[in-house]
Amino acid sequence: MICSLLFALNAAGQEQDSIAVGQTEQGKTNLMGRVHQVQQFLDNKAKAKVDPRYIEVPDKPWRVIARYKENAVWVDYGNSMEVPENNTRADWSLSFNPPVAASVGVWVGYRGTGLSISQSLAKNAGRYFSFSTTGAKYGFNFRLRRFRTGDTELKATTYTNGVAVYDTITQGDMPAPVWIRSVYANGYYVFNGRHYSQAAAYNQSVIQRRSAGSLLVGATWFQSSFDYSDVYNTIFMMLGNNVGRIKVHQANLGLGYGYNWVPLRGLVVNAMVMPTVSVYNRVKIYKYDFNYALALSGEQPDDYGTWNSETKTWANGKKHKPLGIIETEEDYPTDVECWEADSETEYSAFRFNVDLRLGIAYNWRNYFIGLQAQYNNFNYKKDYSKVNIFDAYARLSLGVRL
Numbered sequence: 001m002i003c004s005l006l007f008a009l010n011a012a013g014q015e016q017d018s019i020a021v022g023q024t025e026q027g028k029t030n031l032m033g034r035v036h037q038v039q040q041f042l043d044n045k046a047k048a049k050v051d052p053r054y055i056e057v058p059d060k061p062w063r064v065i066a067r068y069k070e071n072a073v074w075v076d077y078g079n080s081m082e083v084p085e086n087n088t089r090a091d092w093s094l095s096f097n098p099p100v101a102a103s104v105g106v107w108v109g110y111r112g113t114g115l116s117i118s119q120s121l122a123k124n125a126g127r128y129f130s131f132s133t134t135g136a137k138y139g140f141n142f143r144l145r146r147f148r149t150g151d152t153e154l155k156a157t158t159y160t161n162g163v164a165v166y167d168t169i170t171q172g173d174m175p176a177p178v179w180i181r182s183v184y185a186n187g188y189y190v191f192n193g194r195h196y197s198q199a200a201a202y203n204q205s206v207i208q209r210r211s212a213g214s215l216l217v218g219a220t221w222f223q224s225s226f227d228y229s230d231v232y233n234t235i236f237m238m239l240g241n242n243v244g245r246i247k248v249h250q251a252n253l254g255l256g257y258g259y260n261w262v263p264l265r266g267l268v269v270n271a272m273v274m275p276t277v278s279v280y281n282r283v284k285i286y287k288y289d290f291n292y293a294l295a296l297s298g299e300q301p302d303d304y305g306t307w308n309s310e311t312k313t314w315a316n317g318k319k320h321k322p323l324g325i326i327e328t329e330e331d332y333p334t335d336v337e338c339w340e341a342d343s344e345t346e347y348s349a350f351r352f353n354v355d356l357r358l359g360i361a362y363n364w365r366n367y368f369i370g371l372q373a374q375y376n377n378f379n380y381k382k383d384y385s386k387v388n389i390f391d392a393y394a395r396l397s398l399g400v401r402l
Contacts, residue, residue, distance in 0.1 A: 065399035098149030137193035176230035201270035201359030213259035295322030
């Protein structure tokens with residue numbers, strides 16, 4: 001009986017193994033079928049309604065591209081606060097001006113669709129990720145970036161009865177870095193996609209053979225955050241109206257024009273300009289509180305005792321201890337604490353921005369080289385608050401078709 005049972009179990013196991021192998025093979029076949037369907041879809045989108053006299057679709061669909069990129073970003077944030085009770089006003093502006101950052105990366109894709117990842121050459125400066133897809137009449141780009149910088153300038157002026165009583169300008173490296181994160185998503189539609197290709201100059205999925213231009217309509221979503229809410233940046237936050245984080249969200253619609261100039265075979269020069277208007281514009285600022293407060297006199301009373309983090313009070317019952325002038329790193333108190341206390345959200349009316357692009361590409365055999373540049377401006381303004389963000393890059397690409 002035992003031998004019969006073991007035989008039955010062994011036969012059942014072999015049957016299950018056969019079924020599992022069959023399911024695995026079927027799964028591989030289904031997966032390959034789906035991949036083939038995606039390839040067919042991308043091939044059809046690349047070749048659909050394209051005039052071969054103007055646009056050539058290469059036979060080899062795969063591309064591998066090495067990229068070197070120079071990124072630049074400038075941010076200016078300003079605000080004014082009035083206190084009618086004591087007739088005072090505070091004007092301040094915070095500027096992030098990091099140096100141009102270089103990065104290297106690779107782009108891999110099929111036809112006009114691919115992924116890119118790059119690493120900054122500066123230590124711990126950040127990473128960049130992008131996804132793009134293009135067809136005969138459309139294009140979509142997604143870019144994610146995260147990096148840090150210490151290059152900051154803070155200007156603050158306090159007025160009493162219209163007279164400036166306190167003025168400061170702080171420029172240089174912040175004690176703790178500022179983390180900047182941004183998400184950029186852009187889509188566009190090409191009206192003359194039969195003769196004009198935006199992709200010919202920017203990702204070389206096709207080759208422009210004759211000069212042509214087209215109207216384009218586009219939509220852009222941009223969001224960015226600036227976080228310097230580190231305890232070592234306490235003085236910067238105090239001087240900046242206690243702001244420690246800023247988040248910007250903006251949606252834009254635009255109508256522009258692009259032109260591909262083909263002076264000789266294999267070479268294309270593209271210029272595109274698209275004025276845009278923001279249809280959604282929001283800024284959210286996060287304010288922080290501290291166990292210290294700026295003391296204009298520079299006096300440091302010594303009767304406050306120790307700080308209690310749970311009750312957020314000093315031993316004498318007060319919440320803020322005067323913080324005098326700090327000239328050296330040794331003068332900075334070791335018991336400084338900060339925490340998020342409040343947030344404010346504001347919406348701006350329509351704002352005009354701009355999207356500028358320039359691309360040059362040269363193709364020979366199965367190789368190509370390209371130089372691309374893009375400039376975007378995003379701005380926000382309402383009452384006493386204003387934000388200006390300038391985002392630009394220049395990129396050198398060298399690729400091969402496979």
